[in-house]
Amino acid sequence: MPSKREPEQITDLSRLRALMDPLRMQLYRLLYAAETATASQLARQVGETPSLVSYHLRKLAEHGFVSEASGRGADGRERWWQVASEDGWGFRASDFADTPEGAAAAGAVARGMFDTRVAQYRTYLDQKPAWGRAWTDASFSAEWLLRLTPAELAEMSEEFAAIARRWRERGKAAEAAGGAEDREQVSVHLYGFPFRP
Secondary structure (H helix, E strand, O other): OOOOOOOEEEOOHHHHHOOOOHHHHHHHHHHHHHOOEEHHHHHHHHOOOHHHHHHHHHHHHHOOOEEEOOOOOOOOOOOEEEEOOOOOEEEOHHHHOOOHHHHHHHHHHHHHHHHHHHHHHHHHHHHHHHHOHHHHHHOOOOOOOOOOOHHHHHHHHHHHHHHHHHHHHHHHHHHHOOOOOOOOOOOOOOOOOOOOO
């Protein structure tokens, strides 16, 4: 049965500010994809020292974004980490618009998320030939220009979220049943926002 849980909505400014650091955002995304990892493993992926990565993981843990993964590690010398919720998190800029500090934090986090997503897509484009025809034919990039009301855009967002949850649960169920062959992490980026030409 697919999960109907929604991402946690951040409404506390101190929690949102914890995500303003680009390295923390990158670590969170890598940990979400890996499910569990050590600071040393993540440090190799981001080109930083394990001590710096450990510091940022502890800061993310202080704010409830990551937690220690129990039952991992044979000797207990290295901590294993996981994201605190597989449903992720989100925030509404309007919840922080009442103060300049809040508005700045919301803007910085949103730009950081966008920059991370663009970098991830650029990496895919650079590596596209190495993925092979099946993956390159299956991947997509699309843009639709629609005329909607705010309520319709919000409804569309909810529909996309439900579709993503359904596919996430389908992939997890297939892996649990032993169907991990030819299964990769797939990133889907959709944006819906008003503009005036």
